[in-house]
Amino acid sequence: MYAFLVFGSGLAFLLGLADLLSFYGKRSQKEREVRSGSEVQSILSKPERLTVPTLFFCVSIVQMHLYLELSEQISDFPWFAEAHIPILFLIGPLTYLYFQKLTGAKTTRLGGSHFLPAIFAFLVLLPFFVRSTEEKLRFLQNEGTSDPYSLIILLLLALATILNLAYPGALFRTVWRWRSKAEEEQRKSFSPILALFSATLFVLLLFVIAQIFYMPLFLVAASGLTVIISCIFLIRASNPDLMDSFRKNSREARYQESRISGLDVEALLLRLEELMREKKLYLDEDLSLGNLSQELGLSTHQLSEILNSRLQIGFREYIAGFRLEEAARILREEPQRSVLSAAYAAGFKSKSAFHKLFQEKYGTSPTSFRSSPTK
Structure with missing residues (x-):
């Protein structure tokens, strides 16, 4: 069962590496055709594509830490102890910001504020990270019952879990709203994304239950995370056009909403580009x-x-x-x-x-x- 967690970590790393290599590969025909120096080119050529590989690398690190912790091998790598906590705070914001960019949301100056919790967690844990190997081993082997970092780490994990529940929860509601208003044909592109967010929320709830009530559920929850990673890989391999379809339909849905709630210039520019390039x-x-x-x-x-x-x-x-x-x-x-x-x-x-x-x-x-x- 533990090997399944290693598999999930490796698969997430490979997905991140594939996206990273793609980022440095050839640009799509659409990006090459856009006129140099135009605002539309700026929109299309700044998709924050490094967000996706970074997200997968973060998941890979968290999954590997779960494996080492659950298999009681973390003491063999004391330098890695609790290193996953600041990274946990990155997963939700990275998912959210990629979703916003993918769907043509207006970029705001507050985008960087999503990463403040991760910075805060790192600064709080910095004294722990710089401890000697012997001190970290004592903390890991004695469960650190008298160490103040025992409570600090527990609180940070709880906060990270809450934030990681909030982000996919908010995105689920958004996609559900778009799907409910979309035509039958367009709903097909929203359904897999909804299923992915639903599975993510379920796995996160398992982590919460495991942490509060029943620790053996941690292995089940971690395995569920590997299943989600595997599903992402299979979806991308079997239906590579899914994200393009979701991108197009979500931008159309966001554009329709912008007409009601006020003009979203970024969405309008993307819609205008699609009318020119596609129609x-x-x-x-x-x-x-x-x-x-x-x-x-x-x-x-x-x-x-x-x-x-x-x-x-x-x-x-x-x-x-x-x-x-x-x-x-x-x-x-x-x-x-x-x-x-x-x-x-x-x-x-x-x-x-x-x-x-x-x-x-x-x-x-x-x-x-x-x-x-x-x-």
């Missing part, structure tokens, strides 16, 4: 500020203000950017089409306007661009 509204040569505003549920003044204040760009320039990218793609990938055909297919009405804008953006004419080597 390609810019291909409509008659697309106007009014049409796009109506699609977003905004007034023309609101959309114009968002574009000007956040992207420092006007509506015509914004749409022209996408049309130029599309025209450049056609010129590269469809050599049989004429330059004029590529311009019209990309949504341009005027040949002269197309040539002028193309020259400004790429520093060369469409014909020369097509014949030049791909960079």
Whole structure:
């Protein structure tokens, strides 16, 4: 049974390593296509992707400490004693902040405050961490009954458990609310996430019960954590598109809520990007500020203000950017089409306007661009 905990720790570490390697790998096509220097690029290229590997590494460390503690081998590694406590305080905030970023929530200055409990726990435990090996061994072997850190550690563990219950609990309520308002097809992407949060809450409750009433349940709870890690691995392996589907539907749900509770500019910008990248509204040569505003549920003044204040760009320039990218793609990938055909297919009405804008953006004419080597 203890080997199962080691397996869970190793699997969590591998999941974190895989995400870390992915972070340093190639960027997605969407990120590469976004115009350099734009606010939208900033939104897409700052997904806080290091949050996920850090989260898995934290879970791996906690699971390994549970194994050593439950198998009574922690005394062989006194330097590792209680090192998992500050890390426990990181798991909830990391999960929450990743969820917020994934679903297009507005970033606030208070984001860093979620990590204050972890910093507090580390500072409180710092005198314990710098103790000698002999002192730590005495603490571990004698259960530290007369040591003040016995009570301190117990209180910190209780606080960490409460916080780790609060975060997934809040996220569960949010996803449940979105799912209840979503269409039948969209609910499929919310259900696995709800199941994951439900399982997490159940396992955390087992830890609470074990700590208060029945210590042998610790092994069951720790094994449950390994099961959750395994489920995450299997879901990611069998359905790699699930998170993309959840991202899209959750942002749509958050966007719909923002229309009721007030404008969430971050969600609106993400929604606007999706309309351009996925629905390609810019291909409509008659697309106007009014049409796009109506699609977003905004007034023309609101959309114009968002574009000007956040992207420092006007509506015509914004749409022209996408049309130029599309025209450049056609010129590269469809050599049989004429330059004029590529311009019209990309949504341009005027040949002269197309040539002028193309020259400004790429520093060369469409014909020369097509014949030049791909960079």
